[in-house]
Amino acid sequence: MVGTALDEFALIAELFAPLAAGCPGALGLTDDAAFLAAAPGFDTVVTMDAMVEGVHFLPDDPPDLIARKLVRVNLSDLAAKGAKPVHVMLAAAFVAGTSEDWLRRFAQGLRQDLEEYGVALIGGDTVSTPGPLSLTLTAFGRVEAGRGILRSGAKVGHDVWLSGSLGDAALGLKAIRGQLSGVDEGHLSFLAGRYRLPSPRLRLGQGLVGLAASGMDVSDGLVQDLGHICRASGVGAEIEAARLPLSRAAAQAIAGNQSLLALALEGGDDYELLFTADPALAESLRRLATATATPLTPIGRIVSAESVTAVRVLGADGRPVPTGRGGWRHF
Ligand SMILES: Nc1ncnc2c1ncn2[C@@H]1O[C@H](COP(=O)(O)OP(=O)(O)OP(=O)(O)O)[C@@H](O)[C@H]1O
């Protein structure tokens, strides 16, 4: 790599190999592949999400936070399936000429979150690109065999639940771009933080095994993502706008500009868990919310596919709120 004292192999040996210490089968990142033994009685849950500069994060975002967001969006997929994360693999296409300082800060962020979540880096690939920066992580987790949470289990009459608060990250991106007015300074930095560093709801997800009948994480936007649950389950859903959990920051932004409600519903980057459950389980879910210190809010219900196609959002007057495409689409 031009312009850095760390060549490809020094980068792997010095910055990435220490992150493999927790997994003997990774062989210190010195072989062609890693060797993993299957864990009897568990399903291995595997997911992959990529992040591209200018599409998923901003060119001048701090490198440690880019690395940590990459880890977190992938662990969020495992959380949504009720899985405990175990290993990750990293495919990195760094822009030729990236400084050693930038690479060290990236590796430091990666180390910080892999330690935080108790996960080893077991391999990957490092290449150069003329740009932009492109990062792909594969995450491996485990869940008791057959007990993982699927998108396809929603049934008519279920409550629809959402963790945390909605819309912070999409509003945060607007805030970073200087497009959010009338919002307190402290609120703006909270929103920006929610964009740059999501919190995968891992303890909640693992606690939802046996409680959630269906579930996923909200990455593209609530309306589109709930639509995926509906299609996979052959049902429809109704959401009540008045019940959507909003942070104080998001509530202030939306109070000042009602059109921002659509951004909360469809902006994505939330990495909150969206799931459905039998109403008889509401009390157990409230106990889980307390035990995991994760807010949980019932935001609507599953209805038959005939009465509602996919997802309908109801306003305070009970009338449908018009929505756009429902969420982010790359194409
Ligand atoms: N290029 C691809 N090749 C094979 N499978 C893919 C590809 N892209 C997506 N998939 C699969 O399609 C399904 C849906 O992927 P999608 O990326 O929409 O889900 P997600 O990761 O939950 O959402 P998001 O990417 O917005 O976080 C997953 O099973 C995923 O593995």
Ligand SMILES: Cc1ncc(C[n+]2csc(CCOP(=O)(O)O)c2C)c(N)n1
């Ligand atoms: C600079 C910048 N512009 C726009 C967005 C919004 N955005 C991009 S991809 C995506 C869906 C999740 O990604 P994927 O579906 O690829 O997993 C969202 C909501 C952003 N995060 N950063």
Ligand SMILES: [Mg+2]
């Ligand atoms: Mg994906």
Ligand SMILES: [Mg+2]
């Ligand atoms: Mg995902």
Ligand SMILES: [Mg+2]
């Ligand atoms: Mg997506």
